[in-house]
Amino acid sequence: MDIIVCLKQVPGTTQVKIDPQTNTLVRQGIKNITNPFDTYALEAAIRLKEQYGGKVTAISMGPPQADEMLREAISLGADEAILLSDRAFAGADTLATSYTLARAITKIEKYDLIICGRQTIDGDTGQVGPELAEMLSLPFVAYVSKIEEINNGQMRVQRMIEEGYEVIEAPLPAVISVVKEINVPRLPSLRGITRAKSAVIPAWGAKELDADQDRVGLAGSATRVIKIFFPQRGKRAEILQGSPQSQVASLVTKLRENGLI
Amino acid sequence: MEYFLSEQQKTIRSLARKIAEERILPVRAELDEKEEFPWAIIRDLAASDMFRVFIPEEYDGLGGGCLDLCLVVEELSRVCSSVAISYAAVDLGIIPLLEYGTEEQKRKYLPDVAAGKRLAAFAITEPMAGSDASAIRTTAERVKGGYLLNGTKQFITNGGEAELYTVIALTDKTRGARGASALLVEKDTPGFSFGKKERKLGIRASSTRELIFQNCFVPEENIIGREGMGFIVTMRLFDKSRPGIGAQAVGLAQGALEAATDYARERVQFGHPIFSLQAVQHMLADMVIQVEAARALVYATARTVDSGAKDVSGESAMAKVFASDMAMKVTTDAVQILGGAGYMRDYPVEKMMRDAKITQIYEGTNQILRNVIAIELRKRKGRRD
Numbered sequence: 240m241d242i243i244v245c246l247k248q249v250p251g252t253t254q255v256k257i258d259p260q261t262n263t264l265v266r267q268g269i270k271n272i273t274n275p276f277d278t279y280a281l282e283a284a285i286r287l288k289e290q291y292g293g294k295v296t297a298i299s300m301g302p303p304q305a306d307e308m309l310r311e312a313i314s315l316g317a318d319e320a321i322l323l324s325d326r327a328f329a330g331a332d333t334l335a336t337s338y339t340l341a342r343a344i345t346k347i348e349k350y351d352l353i354i355c356g357r358q359t360i361d362g363d364t365g366q367v368g369p370e371l372a373e374m375l376s377l378p379f380v381a382y383v384s385k386i387e388e389i390n391n392g393q394m395r396v397q398r399m400i401e402e403g404y405e406v407i408e409a410p411l412p413a414v415i416s417v418v419k420e421i422n423v424p425r426l427p428s429l430r431g432i433t434r435a436k437s438a439v440i441p442a443w444g445a446k447e448l449d450a451d452q453d454r455v456g457l458a459g460s461a462t463r464v465i466k467i468f469f470p471q472r473g474k475r476a477e478i479l480q481g482s483p484q485s486q487v488a489s490l491v492t493k494l495r496e497n498g499l500i
Numbered sequence: 501m502e503y504f505l506s507e508q509q510k511t512i513r514s515l516a517r518k519i520a521e522e523r524i525l526p527v528r529a530e531l532d533e534k535e536e537f538p539w540a541i542i543r544d545l546a547a548s549d550m551f552r553v554f555i556p557e558e559y560d561g562l563g564g565g566c567l568d569l570c571l572v573v574e575e576l577s578r579v580c581s582s583v584a585i586s587y588a589a590v591d592l593g594i595i596p597l598l599e600y601g602t603e604e605q606k607r608k609y610l611p612d613v614a615a616g617k618r619l620a621a622f623a624i625t626e627p628m629a630g631s632d633a634s635a636i637r638t639t640a641e642r643v644k645g646g647y648l649l650n651g652t653k654q655f656i657t658n659g660g661e662a663e664l665y666t667v668i669a670l671t672d673k674t675r676g677a678r679g680a681s682a683l684l685v686e687k688d689t690p691g692f693s694f695g696k697k698e699r700k701l702g703i704r705a706s707s708t709r710e711l712i713f714q715n716c717f718v719p720e721e722n723i724i725g726r727e728g729m730g731f732i733v734t735m736r737l738f739d740k741s742r743p744g745i746g747a748q749a750v751g752l753a754q755g756a757l758e759a760a761t762d763y764a765r766e767r768v769q770f771g772h773p774i775f776s777l778q779a780v781q782h783m784l785a786d787m788v789i790q791v792e793a794a795r796a797l798v799y800a801t802a803r804t805v806d807s808g809a810k811d812v813s814g815e816s817a818m819a820k821v822f823a824s825d826m827a828m829k830v831t832t833d834a835v836q837i838l839g840g841a842g843y844m845r846d847y848p849v850e851k852m853m854r855d856a857k858i859t860q861i862y863e864g865t866n867q868i869l870r871n872v873i874a875i876e877l878r879k880r881k882g883r884r885d
């Protein structure tokens with residue numbers, strides 16, 4: 240069972256600054272962390288490896304400092320890691336990112352399952368998983384909360400929906416995105432950290448990926464960010480106090496007073 | 501302060517801190533309240549290779565020494581001393597094996613201890629034998645193929661939870677202290693049961709229990725060293741383990757210092773944070789001086805142990821005494837700085853103060869250890885090397 244996990248390094252804060260020129264995130268001076276949702280993806284992959292054997296490969300598209308995150312992935316139990324890094328990849332939206340990841344996965348060749356986090360905490364789009372599946376022409380299941388079993392080239396998973404969950408079977412290879420309910424990620428081990436320190440993490444650029452220059456980075460992006468801003472806090476907001484009964488009563492009164500009901 | 505730790509030691513320290521902050525901090529008050537042995541955390545420590553730290557590489561360990569152990573204990577104790585001592589007691593339980601065990605014994609037990617699959621414990625104290633360890637009454641009578649253990653051990657850390665016990669018992673009642681031997685006893689051996697679990701002032705999540713031996717047969721291959729070596733084994737053990745108690749005390753005091761500093765910066769009285777009051781500043785300054793001085797002594801002692809120095813009784817005793825007396829003072833002052841809030845269980849410092857008390861008592865009371873220090877002083881005529 241060979242598993243590929245897609246990771247992204249994100250700013251470890253919710254107070255991100257936006258570059259007014261490029262409308263992209265300002266990363267300088269902010270401690271980076273592994274996107275929290277991706278840590279569940281990595282843990283899910285490591286547990287599958289422990290159960291079924293095989294290999295876990297962590298990949299990430301990002302600047303050279305993402306190497307540090309990939310080493311952390313190895314310290315947690317990933318067998319190998321590959322960094323996708325090239326100036327040409329800069330400014331990528333989800334489409335260009337998915338294309339780049341898909342090129343890498345195609346180059347890796349041997350895989351049974353690709354696991355992503357449900358979304359990142361910086362971009363928050365949740366698009367890379369499904370786009371990746373589309374580009375690789377693989378089945379995709381989003382919001383997986385449990386991997387029930389893997390058998391005879393089939394997987395059976397639970398996926399979270401509004402009211403409960405669905406059980407889905409799909410042939411492998413496939414792409415899934417996971418939610419935080421799937422597991423509690425482990426902490427690194429001392430032996431893992433030692434292994435991570437000496438691990439060789441190759442960096443693949445556009446050339447190694449044999450990528451179409453027009454489909455990576457800013458050039459390959461179908462979207463442009465025009466503006467990013469924090470929503471204005473509503474000045475007329477009011478928080479109702481008291482017991483649930485009295486809150487409902489005063490809410491109804493206020494809605495009536497304002498002619499809303 | 502620069503302590504010239506190796507890369508490996510820095511890694512160990514930062515991972516231990518991460519475990520303490522992410523896994524122990526959220527549950528420490530609950531563990532204390534419920535007096536519940538922290539099994540989930542023990543498993544996290546095992547998965548992170550923390551039990552490998554103090555075990556030689558040939559038995560699946562990482563080959564660290566006393567200082568490496570102290571770094572882990574200090575970081576765990578900074579957040580919760582119950583967890584720290586449950587961890588350190590494993591080291592206590594296997595030091596005799598490491599020092600005097602046969603290759604066969606080590607191969608049999610150490611890999612499982614390194615993996616955290618088996619916890620260990622050490623048992624010498626009895627109802628009638630505390631500081632006067634030579635007064636033990638538990639006997640190990642020679643029978644065909646082994647020994648029959650009879651007697652009761654008291655206040656045994658990790659009792660009931662550990663799988664492997666190093667027990668000191670008399671193989672020859674006529675020879676007093678020279679008639680004691682160290683035996684490895686596995687949990688679930690017929691005739692070995694557990695008595696009451698103690699309800700304690702502090703370190704409440706750790707397990708402290710009686711061990712009861714009733715015609716408990718222990719095979720002869722489980723003796724550590726030779727018959728009659730029980731007290732030599734014990735003295736050597738404590739010389740190596742006491743810096744660990746010092747580290748527990750330093751961690752506790754560090755935690756209390758941080759809590760008191762944070763509180764003093766935020767608590768406003770008379771229109772200013774109480775940190776601006778010189779009375780409070782001087783208390784905190786004294787606290788940080790004491791903590792750092794104790795840390796320096798504990799680390800230096802641990803390094804002396806790791807250097808292979810033959811006689812470290814005096815040094816080990818000094819590190820334990822100074823650090824534990826310091827922890828009692830610093831945690832008490834932390835409660836004082838937090839005032840009424842500090843006395844409440846909503847804040848961690850009352851627990852730290854309760855936890856600190858035991859460090860002055862176990863692994864040799866500070867009074868007994870001052871005797872040890874004085875004996876060494878007399879031997880060396882007050883000179884230093």
